[in-house]
Amino acid sequence: xxxxxxxxxxxxxxxxxxxxxxxxxxxxxxxxxxxxxxxxxxxxxxxxxxxxxxxxxxxxxxxxxxxxxxxxxxxxxxxxxxxxxxxxxxxxxxxxxxxxxxxxxxxxxxxxxxxxxxxxxxxxxxxxxxxxxxxxxxxxxxxxxxxxxxxxxxxxxxxxxxxxxxxxxxxxxxxxxxxxxxxxxxxxxxxxxxxxxxxxxxxxxxxxxxxxxxxxxxxxxxxxxxxxxxxxx
Numbered sequence: 001x002x003x004x005x006x007x008x009x010x011x012x013x014x015x016x017x018x019x020x021x022x023x024x025x026x027x028x029x030x031x032x033x034x035x036x037x038x039x040x041x042x043x044x045x046x047x048x049x050x051x052x053x054x055x056x057x058x059x060x061x062x063x064x065x066x067x068x069x070x071x072x073x074x075x076x077x078x079x080x081x082x083x084x085x086x087x088x089x090x091x092x093x094x095x096x097x098x099x100x101x102x103x104x105x106x107x108x109x110x111x112x113x114x115x116x117x118x119x120x121x122x123x124x125x126x127x128x129x130x131x132x133x134x135x136x137x138x139x140x141x142x143x144x145x146x147x148x149x150x151x152x153x154x155x156x157x158x159x160x161x162x163x164x165x166x167x168x169x170x171x172x173x174x175x176x177x178x179x180x181x182x183x184x185x186x187x188x189x190x191x192x193x194x195x196x197x198x199x200x201x202x203x204x205x206x207x208x209x210x211x212x213x214x215x216x217x218x219x220x221x222x223x224x225x226x227x228x229x230x231x232x233x
Contacts, residue, residue, distance in 0.1 A: 003053070005163035008155040010038050013163070017171035017186065018178070037170045039152045042161050045169075045194075046149050050079065051161065052201050056147050062117060062130065062139035067108055069141075070127050077122050079146035086140040087116035094141065095119045098131040106132035117141060165193055 005013075011034050020030075046054070058072050062085075083094040098108075098121045106112045113135035120141070123129040130141065149160050159166060168190035175183035 002163040003160065004158040006155060007035060007038065007152055007157045007159070010159060010163060010167060011035060013167045014038070014170050014174070017167055018174050018180075019182075034170065034174070035153075037173060038159075038166055041166050041169050041173075042149060042152055042159060045161055045165065049198055049201070050081075050146055054147050054160065055081075055144060057142065057144045060141045060143075062134040062137070062141060064134055064137050065111070065113060067133045068123055068127050068129050074126060074148040075145040076148055080143055081146075082142075082144040083120060084142050085117045086142065087138070091142075092116070094130075097121050098129060102131050108133050115139065162193075162197060165190065165197060168193060 011031065014034050014037075056073055056075065060069050060072070062069075080096075083096070084091050085094050094117060096119065098119045102119055103109065106114050108129075108131060112132065114132040115135050117130045117132065117134060117139055119131040120128050151157055152159060168186060172183055172187035172190050175186055
């Protein structure tokens with residue numbers, strides 16, 4: 001599957017599909033529209049499906065007394081599929097959302113610390129907060145998520161999704177606007193290619209925003225009984 005194709009190359013391929021000149025010096029008036037269609041189409045297709053090559057897994061070492069952390073890679077906050085914490089020899093799911101109920105137990109605003117981390121939530125543009133604030137080092141939070149798309153604006157920008165898929169859908173849309181008889185055939189090819197890519201990439205599973213377990217799944221006793229909850233302020 002052709003990834004990392006430049007925007008300039010994508011435009012040339014679209015022009016070839018719709019039967020216009022691929023010479024960059026010609027058709028300059030249509031260039032902004034083709035570029036916009038390519039960017040919009042990639043955004044739409046990225047949002048519709050969890051493409052496996054866009055999924056990332058990253059580890060974040062928890063630091064003593066550190067409440068906030070920065071994501072190493074820009075991600076889609078709504079498409080975090082799993083969050084777990086490694087503390088000692090145990091790895092357990094981390095719940096999402098920190099609120100009044102949590103602060104009534106360990107109030108982060110009063111710098112109350114405890115181990116292990118049990119909850120997290122997004123904070124700011126590209127950060128996240130953990131609860132409770134770690135009282136010791138050694139914990140590792142691991143998250144799985146969908147990476148954000150790279151910009152597709154400049155000629156040298158590269159696509160993150162299958163270039164053939166982008167080109168076919170954009171060509172079909174342009175041909176439809178031109179009322180070309182080839183529009184439906186191109187749309188059929190694009191849809192067929194899309195179904196094939198999704199079928200080859202599909203995975204089962206439920207996505208929970210923030211990852212981990214829902215609040216009603218976090219039950220007493222889910223942590224090993226020999227764990228010691230350490231608290232400090």
